[in-house]
Amino acid sequence: MTTMQVLCRRAASEDVETLFQLIKGYAEKAIMLPRTRETLTELIDTFVVAEVDGVVVGCGSLAKLGDNLVEIRSLGITDGYKSLGIGSKLVDRLLEMAREQGITKVMALTYADKFFERNGFTIVEKEIFPEKVWRDCVNCPKQLACDEIAVLRELK
Secondary structure (H helix, E strand, C coil), X not given: CCCCCEEEEECCHHHHHHHHHHHHHHHHCCCCCCCCHHHHHHCHHHEEEEEECCEEEEEEEEEEEECCEEEEEXXXXXXXXXXXXXXXXXXXXXXXXXXXXXXXXXXXXXXXXXXXXXXXXXXXXXXXXXXXXXXXXXXXXXXXXXXCEEEEEEXX
């Protein structure tokens, strides 16, 4: 049996359609906010992708919320590639990007809190992130009944 080689790299403009379709699948299940192709094109430099044999099978992005706070967003893996460690590789790459920017606090809102805990995050109260609440939550259909779990990792 051969070992699967996963390459995590910065996303490029030719990845937009794949990102759109991957995120759309999660958004249709109401577990991720949808992103338009236009938004993905504008924010492409904030995305990383995971490739297996030259095929993009996962993605994630970083959104700056404050001087020292970023959010992991749009973290998803194609069906058939879940539970293989690809999500953790994407998180590692996103944490590396945060470090490169000198940022020490990385948060996420998630339904996969156990996954994030395995990756060194701690469950925290959403209210400690007013930057997130005022920027994004104000436009979310679940704003008044948010069931996502906030997680935080402080980088050294």
